[in-house]
Amino acid sequence: MSPSAPHPGTTLDDWLARAAVAPEITALRPDYRALLIVADGLRPGPSDEVSERLLAEAERVVTERYADGSYEDDPHVVAWHEAFRAAGMKPRRTRPSADALLRRVPAGLPRINRLTDLYNAVSIAHAVPVGGEDLDHYRGAPRLERAVGDEEFVTSAGGEPVVESPSPGEPVWRDDLGVTCRRWNWRQCTRTQLTLDTTRAFFVLDALGAMDDAALAAAGDALVEALTEASPGVRTATRLVAAA
Template identity: 55%
Template sequence: MPRSPHDSGTTCRLHVSDEVRALAPGFGYLAVEAHGLTNGPSDEAGAALLDEAARRLAARLDGRAPQDDPHVAAWRAAYTAFGSKPSRTRNSAEALARRALADGGLPRINRLVDIYNAVSVAYLVPVGGEDLDRIQGGMRLVRATGDEPFVTAAGGAEAVEHPDAGEVVWCDDEGVTCRRWNWRQGVRTRLTEDSVSALFLLERMAPMTLDELAAAGAELARELRAACPDARIETGDIWTP
């Protein structure tokens, strides 16, 4: 059953603002929390997951471009609604799908990121991973004032940017963790090879069904357990407005 916007079913407190709910009433998310993870460099198992995900994506699209998929089209409409140009700043699932279909294929980042990227591509759903030990307070999905700090990388060094006023962002008590909903993750909370605890967020727009979202979350949990047998994985309830 859907829960309140203050209750994700996991220990990290999550909140979706009224402004975001009004903007996209078809939005929903599933949180998967993991503790006792063992991350590391990309390996053959992760590469196989990414390659299989690309094959599943190609079968799903059957020759269509990613933006012609109804779920991606719904995300594009949501981006347009808060003033972003979806062809310039694509949601994370569409961006990964385009890379999966290109000659270079999907990037290899690290074991944990490769796992959630594979799920994102296979189900064409935005998935993000945050280092729980670096999150300050709870996570909030809000429309930005424009003053919030966002730590990113520029020219190999950390730099601080600010979102546009009205932009939909995920943030914690220290600042923005992901800009334009799920377009670009900040460096402060991203998963590194040293990460041991993580919060994964799978985000959907109607017409993606809640059953499809649950299936994506279940596959993510299975792959995390396979890669990290000693980890404790908790899957929350699906949240919808």
């Protein structure tokens, strides 16, 4: 267990209270908010009947919603493209996560594991970037800031671990050991990724002004409901964090 993640005597709410969004994110996008959800008591494992049903239903909803037009016209997807460009990133080369998932719906999303499948279902159904991290591999409080450029980001290439650094100014989620997610919500590190053994997780739902607080809350509620169905008895805590 991470000494910095919730432990006996520390509640999920206490841990969430330490999360922060840096002031430089405010300067970049004053309308940014993060809905943070911590879950303890999850039942990990490979994709199963529950995760398949929820993800397949989300794919059906998305297919119907965008039948007469492109998902790229969705106001929240458009806003994320604008945010990426404002941060010096090319959104058609390194796409916001919800955009990247929605592009793959016609061919069917990959089934990864039951926890990842659940949050991917919420992401496409609500057109909101969602990330999930293994809480037991976190060190220190999560914070969103703009990178200096010397931080460590652990990923993989050809099945081998690779350590990269983000570009200076790139919005990154990080903990005390390094970057956990690059380019706001583009790619997560391997150190904290959800696995078949994850029982405690930290989820981030990224929103811009095109998604109001009610819609963001509905997406969060959908994720909590999915986690509860897949893991009866799971304990959750939620916190909305705005740019400081």
